[in-house]
Amino acid sequence: MYNWFRNNAARRKEIMAKKIAVYPGSFDPVTFGHLDIIERASKIFDHLVVSVFAHSAKKPLFTVEERVVLLKKALKNNKKVSIECFEGLLVDYLKKKKLQVVIRGLRAISDLEYEFQIAAINRTLYGKVETVFFMPSQRYAYLSSSVVRDIAHFGGDVSKLAPPAVVKAIAAHALKGR
Numbered sequence: 001m002y003n004w005f006r007n008n009a010a011r012r013k014e015i016m017a018k019k020i021a022v023y024p025g026s027f028d029p030v031t032f033g034h035l036d037i038i039e040r041a042s043k044i045f046d047h048l049v050v051s052v053f054a055h056s057a058k059k060p061l062f063t064v065e066e067r068v069v070l071l072k073k074a075l076k077n078n079k080k081v082s083i084e085c086f087e088g089l090l091v092d093y094l095k096k097k098k099l100q101v102v103i104r105g106l107r108a109i110s111d112l113e114y115e116f117q118i119a120a121i122n123r124t125l126y127g128k129v130e131t132v133f134f135m136p137s138q139r140y141a142y143l144s145s146s147v148v149r150d151i152a153h154f155g156g157d158v159s160k161l162a163p164p165a166v167v168k169a170i171a172a173h174a175l176k177g178r
Contacts (some may be wrong), residue, residue: 022097033105
């Protein structure tokens with residue numbers, strides 16, 4: 001791998017010159033684990049596009065529009081981050097935006113196989129894509145949106161897992177009986 005990177009100066013320059021990355025996900029809901037990765041990635045890249053997508057196989061807690069609003073509230077002070085949404089294949093979105101770097105989080109070894117497969121498929125479909133993996137801070141290694149949704153479903157306290165706007169939105173959904 002080191003030799004490939006060293007011997008492909010043109011490719012390396014192309015990747016490093018843009019310094020814009022995309023962090024795609026459902027973010028349903030956004031958690032402190034997501035925010036940890038966003039904060040760290042935004043220190044490395046000049047700009048980070050957080051892209052919310054609708055996952056057709058999942059029953060969402062929040063609509064895509066609600067997730068975008070919650071992310072904007074949580075990230076309002078980070079000027080290096082923008083929030084967008086998309087439908088369809090990530091590689092089509094990347095091509096349309098003329099972007100090539102994807103950020104993904106790896107919480108545990110169990111994530112690696114799935115994320116590696118997705119990264120390989122994305123590279124097959126769009127040869128210019130590079131996937132950069134971030135491990136979350138240790139305190140968030142166990143955290144996922146699914147865990148937050150499950151705890152919230154049973155009325156548990158998610159205030160140590162998600163930003164205040166998410167906690168408030170979850171409470172509002174509980175009052176509506178959603």
